[in-house]
Amino acid sequence: AVFAHQALERYRGEIPVLGVCLGHQVIATSLGGQVVATGAPAHGKAEPIHHSNEGIFAGVPNPFEAARYHSLAVSRENLPDELQIVAWSDSGMVMAVAVPGEATWGVQFHPESFLTPDGDLILSSFISGIRCGQDRGEPLTERMDSGAF
Numbered sequence: 001a002v003f004a005h006q007a008l009e010r011y012r013g014e015i016p017v018l019g020v021c022l023g024h025q026v027i028a029t030s031l032g033g034q035v036v037a038t039g040a041p042a043h044g045k046a047e048p049i050h051h052s053n054e055g056i057f058a059g060v061p062n063p064f065e066a067a068r069y070h071s072l073a074v075s076r077e078n079l080p081d082e083l084q085i086v087a088w089s090d091s092g093m094v095m096a097v098a099v100p101g102e103a104t105w106g107v108q109f110h111p112e113s114f115l116t117p118d119g120d121l122i123l124s125s126f127i128s129g130i131r132c133g134q135d136r137g138e139p140l141t142e143r144m145d146s147g148a149f
């Protein structure tokens with residue numbers, strides 16, 4: 001995860017970021033958050049996830065079922081001010097974070113899994129935000145073509 005931290009530090013705020021599982025944890029720890037053992041591994045479990053109905057969760061049923069494959073999670077304790085919790089489990093475990101004002105999102109669950117029936121809505125919302133230029137006011141492809149990376 002060392003390289004992931006370095007990449008996030010270098011490009012956060014410049015390119016859209018969607019961290020899934022470990023990527024979610026990298027976002028939190030790179031901003032000063034902590035990752036802790038959950039006590040009970042969640043491997044291949046589909047469980048309800050509640051959310052704030054904003055950003056990548058706009059239009060997603062609330063709650064929705066999502067696949068969980070993890071034994072670590074971002075701690076609510078000492079959560080950096082830069083991070084906003086935007087989704088959580090029935091037990092209150094952090095399931096998604098966002099950096100307000102940036103196209104930086106982290107999700108603990110797996111939107112790409114068949115156990116997350118509405119995962120395509122979340123991924124589509126993230127991609128739509130990029131296409132609409134919500135990250136910096138211009139399409140990502142134009143920035144890539146210009147050599148900004």
